[in-house]
Amino acid sequence: MSEKMSFTFQDIIWCNLKRKPLRSFCLIFLVAALAFVLFGSSLITRSLIKGTDGLAKRLGADLLIVPRGYAQTAEGILLRGSPSAFYMEPEWLEKISGVEGVTAVSPHLFIASLNSDCCSVPIQLIGFDQDTDFIVAPWIKTSVPGILKDNEIVVGGAVAGRVGDTLQFFGRGYSIAAKMEYTGSGFDASVFMNMDAARIAARDCASKMGADAPPEKSISSIMALIDDSSTPIGVAGRINSAFGYVKSGIAVVPAQNIISSVSVSLRMLTGSFGALSAVLWIASFSILALLFSAMLNERRQEFGILRSVGISRKKLIAMVLWESGLISCIGSVVGIFLSALLLMPFRIYIREIFNMPYMMPGFGQLCAIACISVLLSVAAALLASLLSSVKIGNADAYRVIREGGL
Amino acid sequence: MILEASGIKKEYIRAGNSFWALNDVSLSVDEGEFICIVGRSGSGKTTLLNILAGLLTPTSGSVYFEGREYSGLSDCELSGMRSTRLGYIMQGQTVLPNFTVLQNTLIPHVLADRGDAAEAAMSLLEQVGLAHLAGQYPSSLSGGELRRVSIARALLSSPVLLIADEPTGDLDEETAGEIMRIFTSVSKKGTAVLMVTHDMNSAAFGTRSYRMASGQLL
Ligand SMILES: Nc1ncnc2c1ncn2[C@@H]1O[C@H](COP(=O)(O)OP(=O)(O)OP(=O)(O)O)[C@@H](O)[C@H]1O
Ligand SMILES: [Mg+2]
Numbered sequence: 001m002s003e004k005m006s007f008t009f010q011d012i013i014w015c016n017l018k019r020k021p022l023r024s025f026c027l028i029f030l031v032a033a034l035a036f037v038l039f040g041s042s043l044i045t046r047s048l049i050k051g052t053d054g055l056a057k058r059l060g061a062d063l064l065i066v067p068r069g070y071a072q073t074a075e076g077i078l079l080r081g082s083p084s085a086f087y088m089e090p091e092w093l094e095k096i097s098g099v100e101g102v103t104a105v106s107p108h109l110f111i112a113s114l115n116s117d118c119c120s121v122p123i124q125l126i127g128f129d130q131d132t133d134f135i136v137a138p139w140i141k142t143s144v145p146g147i148l149k150d151n152e153i154v155v156g157g158a159v160a161g162r163v164g165d166t167l168q169f170f171g172r173g174y175s176i177a178a179k180m181e182y183t184g185s186g187f188d189a190s191v192f193m194n195m196d197a198a199r200i201a202a203r204d205c206a207s208k209m210g211a212d213a214p215p216e217k218s219i220s221s222i223m224a225l226i227d228d229s230s231t232p233i234g235v236a237g238r239i240n241s242a243f244g245y246v247k248s249g250i251a252v253v254p255a256q257n258i259i260s261s262v263s264v265s266l267r268m269l270t271g272s273f274g275a276l277s278a279v280l281w282i283a284s285f286s287i288l289a290l291l292f293s294a295m296l297n298e299r300r301q302e303f304g305i306l307r308s309v310g311i312s313r314k315k316l317i318a319m320v321l322w323e324s325g326l327i328s329c330i331g332s333v334v335g336i337f338l339s340a341l342l343l344m345p346f347r348i349y350i351r352e353i354f355n356m357p358y359m360m361p362g363f364g365q366l367c368a369i370a371c372i373s374v375l376l377s378v379a380a381a382l383l384a385s386l387l388s389s390v391k392i393g394n395a396d397a398y399r400v401i402r403e404g405g406l
Numbered sequence: 407m408i409l410e411a412s413g414i415k416k417e418y419i420r421a422g423n424s425f426w427a428l429n430d431v432s433l434s435v436d437e438g439e440f441i442c443i444v445g446r447s448g449s450g451k452t453t454l455l456n457i458l459a460g461l462l463t464p465t466s467g468s469v470y471f472e473g474r475e476y477s478g479l480s481d482c483e484l485s486g487m488r489s490t491r492l493g494y495i496m497q498g499q500t501v502l503p504n505f506t507v508l509q510n511t512l513i514p515h516v517l518a519d520r521g522d523a524a525e526a527a528m529s530l531l532e533q534v535g536l537a538h539l540a541g542q543y544p545s546s547l548s549g550g551e552l553r554r555v556s557i558a559r560a561l562l563s564s565p566v567l568l569i570a571d572e573p574t575g576d577l578d579e580e581t582a583g584e585i586m587r588i589f590t591s592v593s594k595k596g597t598a599v600l601m602v603t604h605d606m607n608s609a610a611f612g613t614r615s616y617r618m619a620s621g622q623l624l
Binding site: 006007008011012015019020302305306307310311312315 | 461481485488496503505509512514516518519543559560
């Protein structure tokens, strides 16, 4: 006899699930959807919050100076990596560094790249000055390269490729000399090169687009640090009064201003996100409760037979709860796994969608979110089945049989 | 005396009208007896058996099983009694589709937490001629075979009382005869059998028989 000889209460539960694969699958699917929504929405919300948290520190500058009219565009580059290009005269570098309270300045040159084959999101090429840089170096995760040659680049955390790989821009090959950490900002989709190389790339870009080449020696923006005794607003005011607010043709943006505009949209986004997932959650919970109640009703005859051969009320309820508990454990793990599978590799796209700084929580927090999602989903499923199972458990055994249609 | 029921009444309410499905029924069952109850459809036979099995509470009257009154027992105690001392073969098809023949036979045993009984179950299946189907699922069994599974299931715990509701209802004469022989041999070994049937041939196997009419035992 191939039949397994020992047969236990656990086997009864297992057989009930295994022998009704469609029913079990539907329930697992619903719980998985519940966990998927729960885990996915908390992960995205956490990532948005973490992306915005300490963003000022991560941007690494106190003031951003750009040509007047480009402040928004520059924010886009810094926060989200939306590629674009604009220019100002290099003399500003010296002028700004001469203002009281400014301790360091470093120029950037922005070149909007076409979609590159390395990446499915548009890449921002940025020229930077390695001598004065205080923005890029702190983020380099691989060993810090020496002076970058013209064909060497430092790439953001989201750019595909490893140190030593070659990327093509405007027909030229550049080899990756270093890679940066994820910053949750626009740097993740940026490629940094030295100023000379960037000017050549800018000319390549202009000729490819049939546009005018940028003025010789021009730069796009200046990042500035200030000393502890000054405030960003105060220094910005000093710059404006020294060079004339309108006449100067530049805009001085305190990094905080960028951040506060971000936190407003963060609050709106997380708010509507929370509301949306609450609606989804209530919907799937109701379907689950309905399904459990329909399913348990359909099983009245089965329960009646079990009562007639001596299952007690308590044990009958325990059996049903074990079944739904098992189903919801499997379902929630599946749902969280799928959710993670979807959200983890595509963080760059997700940032594109939300247009916000986005940074995944660390492993510990990720596990905590997963555990809480499992617990909540299992609790929801148990609650959904508890009501109907108690009703059936408490019904007169004979009625259970009768209404089962015996 | 194994079972003693006295003054059992059961009132049902249907469409606002109440009526007595059982009207003052008394019955006692001794060890090794084989009692048959016949009666027309709707006369209250199943209602009586459900009350005797502790699945249904009578409106009035008392049932003693092995000296204990049902109304004084908790659900756990009643259920424990059904899974160990009393075998109840309900009317209709009651083999569970999710389990094999052997597993179905073992279920009361599992519910009573009474360890491994696979060997006892196999020898019972042997007795009812189903050993070769032990690993099969009910969907592939005939009506007579299914009935024998529920008999084996009811007998596994060696109950002192076996209650059967129309065990031969939808079976041919020969198969019905086989089942009656099983019941006879069970009662010869000391288990009391209480059987409801429509079939006069089956009723002839009983040592004592009753007729049920409009809720009364005659
Ligand atoms: N839960 C119930 N509510 C109302 N009336 C019921 C209920 N159960 C049974 N009845 C009625 O009580 C009467 C007795 O039913 P019972 O099932 O005991 O009959 P029976 O003798 O077993 O019939 P059969 O031989 O057809 O199985 C019938 O008229 C039936 O319609
Ligand atoms: Mg009946």
